[in-house]
Amino acid sequence: MRIWNFGAGPAMLPPEVLARAQSELVNWHGAGLSIMEMSHRGKEFISVATAAEAGLRKLLAIPGNYKVLFLQGGATAQFAAIPMNLLRGKRATDYVLTGEWSRKAHAEAGKYCQAKVAASSKETRFDRVPPPADWKLSPDAAYVHVCTNETIGGVEYHWVPDTGEVPLVADMSSHILSRPVDVSRFGVIYAGAQKNIGPAGLAIVVIREDLLGAALPATPSVLDYTQQAGAESMLNTPPTFAVYLAGLTFEWLLAKGGLEVMERENVAKATLLYDFLDGQDFYSNPVAPADRSRMNVPFRLKDERLDAPFLEEAEARGLSQLKGHRSVGGMRASIYNAMPIDGVRALVDFLADFSRRHG
Numbered sequence: 001m002r003i004w005n006f007g008a009g010p011a012m013l014p015p016e017v018l019a020r021a022q023s024e025l026v027n028w029h030g031a032g033l034s035i036m037e038m039s040h041r042g043k044e045f046i047s048v049a050t051a052a053e054a055g056l057r058k059l060l061a062i063p064g065n066y067k068v069l070f071l072q073g074g075a076t077a078q079f080a081a082i083p084m085n086l087l088r089g090k091r092a093t094d095y096v097l098t099g100e101w102s103r104k105a106h107a108e109a110g111k112y113c114q115a116k117v118a119a120s121s122k123e124t125r126f127d128r129v130p131p132p133a134d135w136k137l138s139p140d141a142a143y144v145h146v147c148t149n150e151t152i153g154g155v156e157y158h159w160v161p162d163t164g165e166v167p168l169v170a171d172m173s174s175h176i177l178s179r180p181v182d183v184s185r186f187g188v189i190y191a192g193a194q195k196n197i198g199p200a201g202l203a204i205v206v207i208r209e210d211l212l213g214a215a216l217p218a219t220p221s222v223l224d225y226t227q228q229a230g231a232e233s234m235l236n237t238p239p240t241f242a243v244y245l246a247g248l249t250f251e252w253l254l255a256k257g258g259l260e261v262m263e264r265e266n267v268a269k270a271t272l273l274y275d276f277l278d279g280q281d282f283y284s285n286p287v288a289p290a291d292r293s294r295m296n297v298p299f300r301l302k303d304e305r306l307d308a309p310f311l312e313e314a315e316a317r318g319l320s321q322l323k324g325h326r327s328v329g330g331m332r333a334s335i336y337n338a339m340p341i342d343g344v345r346a347l348v349d350f351l352a353d354f355s356r357r358h359g
């Protein structure tokens with residue numbers, strides 16, 4: 001029996017996608033071997049990689065002047081690759097800090113450039129996105145970096161920042177494909193796969209072509225976006241199985257009707273959970289309502305001595321991985337694309353029942 005998996009990542013994948021992978025695992029499409037055993041340069045795998053890219057392009061309506069890269073090292077490798085590829089002769093970059101992930105990206109960039117903090121909500125414990133009026137953008141910055149969904153703190157941008165001529169770079173790891181996005185507003189979008197796409201280790205980078213061609217000379221080849229774009233992301237052996245599985249997830253999303261449909265489902269799921277949390281005082285969510293994440297919902301019990309029994313009972317009911325990130329404590333429910341509304345209903349029923357018995 002499958003559990004309801006509220007883990008933040010590696011996270012739940014659509015059961016249909018897993019079943020399809022299982023049915024094709026040993027003998028892919030009659031080829032007599034599995035995807036994992038194939039040459040990445042053979043026509044079978046090339047067709048898989050091409051279809052995966054086409055699926056992503058269709059879902060996000062990626063304009064023709066953007067390259068799509070399938071890389072390794074997760075989102076964390078991109079924290080370093082972004083400055084190495086995008087400085088383009090400049091020294092300064094701007095980072096907006098809204099939580100743990102934007103902080104980590106900023107710290108890593110500091111090894112390669114003068115990484116400035118253009119805005120931060122640290123003073124209010126990262127409970128919001130700083131309003132645009134408070135952003136101090138430097139005109140000489142090579143780019144502006146944001147994390148559009150903070151997986152740990154549960155803070156999400158529901159708008160696209162306007163950075164003028166300076167390219168906007170976004171870590172979308174934990175909400176990519178949860179809603180439509182106007183890719184043309186961004187210079188680079190990147191995401192680790194293990195939240196909303198597929199297996200950990202794979203990272204997707206969508207980059208505007210005019211930003212290519214100026215990587216720092218010391219950039220490792222595998223992290224050089226220009227070299228990878230020129231080699232169709234096959235400068236070395238790509239993570240073939242992860243690319244295949246991502247492609248199956250893209251097919252699943254397209255069959256469901258694409259990102260408008262996903263957004264409606266995700267709004268319904270998030271509204272159900274937040275309305276419940278706001279309607280009582282046993283549990284609380286610390287995030288400013290306008291900036292709450294539809295994907296990651298942190299919450300606290302009013303008495304933390306109840307945390308352990310809460311988690312134990314939840315687990316016994318098949319509601320798994322609700323423990324909050326070790327840096328913030330409390331609870332967190334991650335409700336990515338793969339989580340159906342029935343899972344959120346089961347969670348809300350349990351929350352109500354537990355608070356009745358312990359309130």
Ligand SMILES: *Cc1c(COP(=O)(O)O)cnc(C)c1O
Pocket residue numbers: 009073074075076077101147149150151171172173174192193194195200201
């Ligand atoms: C999970 C996550 C990362 C790190 O991903 P890795 O694959 O572990 O490198 C970075 N940014 C965000 C927003 C994340 O959710």
